[in-house]
Amino acid sequence: MPQFLTGRRAAAAVVTAALLVPLAACGKDDGKTDKGAGKSGGSTVNTQLTVLAASSLTDVFKKAAAVYEKEHQGTKVNFSFAGSQELAAQVKQGAPADALVTADTKTMDGLKADTGTPTVIAHNRLVIVTGEGNPKKVHTLKDLTDSKLKVVLAAPEVPVGRYGKKVLDAQxxxxxxxxxxxxxxxxxSKVELGEADAGLVYKTDAASAPKKVDAVDIPDKQNAVAAYPAATLKTSKHAAAAAAFVKWLSTPEAQKILQDAGFQKP
Incomplete structure (x- = not known):
């Protein structure tokens, strides 16, 4: 059992063990002093950063990390992707990680005692996702109310689930x-596999599977804007390197990667 699970945190060990074990592996301290993340040709410190990130960032963050690692030799960025509410639970249980990026400010705001000052790095919007070719002819939010249509949504405690509820309630x-x-x-995935006819996802998620699903735009006046804040974690063993990565996410280079993937300016 990881050493950080002591005191009151030990009571939640059974529930969170499945989440924490893989994180412990990727966040393991290599025993070397962290002197920060230098540019290419700079620091030779072998720093392993673990970043907890919202599921909707899966594809774009993998591309971003490849660029970052080339510029910051000696730094390796590892990700743990999950719903923001799951990430919050991991942080509260002391998961060995260095930075956090959620898909909403509400989740991040609930972790003020555990994080540095957050910075919004991107925005996103919802779309209706359907099977390829839109076989059920879904064109508006109202179409989702058809009882013959199999609709799948995110749970209400998930950011995209809250955004979806807000959009539907407003209409x-x-x-x-x-x-x-x-x-x-x-x-x-449910829509890709044909287990559902339609669902509400972020625009960038639908764009990640262009040959498997179609995206139906929701008018701006009916839509919701998702904000993605990033912050360092106070328990990080690589504070300087974690701060450097979070700061880099707001640079023109990182912003171009995010916006090329369909994310909007912060």
């Missing part, structure tokens, strides 16, 4: 989902 639309998923990628 006074009642949608009964066939399932409520733990993160946005699970919603996308």
């Amino acid at each position: 006074k639309l009642k949608v009964t989902p066939v399932s409520q998923e733990p993160n946005v990628r699970a919603v996308l």
Whole structure:
């Protein structure tokens, strides 16, 4: 059992063990002093950063990390992707990580005691995702109320689930989902596999599977804007390197990677 699970945290060990064990492996301290993340040709410190990130950042962050690592030799960025509410639970249980990026400010605000000052690095919007070719002819939010349509949504405690509820409530639309998923990628997967006819996901998630799903735009006046704040974790063993990575996410280079993937300016 990891050493950080002591005192009151030990009581939650059984529930969180499945999440914490893989994180402990990727966040293991290499025993070397962290002198920060230098540019290419600079620091030779072998720093392993663990970043907890919202599921909707899966594809773009992998691309961003490849660029970052080339510029910051000696730094390796590892990610643990999950729904923001799951990430918050990991942080509260003392997961060995260095930085956190959520898909909403509400989740981040609830972790003020555990993080540095957050910075919003991107925005996103919702779309209706359907099977390729939109076989059920879903064109508006109102179409999701059809009882013959199998709609899948994220659970209400998940950021994309809250955004979806906000959008539907604003239009006074009642949608009964066939399932409520733990993160946005699970919603996308249900539609990709044909287990659901439609769902609400972020625009960038639909764009990650262009040959498997179609995206139906939601008018801006009916839509919700998702904010992605990033922050260092106070328990990080690599504070300087973690701060450097979080700061880099706001640079023009990182912003171009995010916006090329469909994310909007912060």
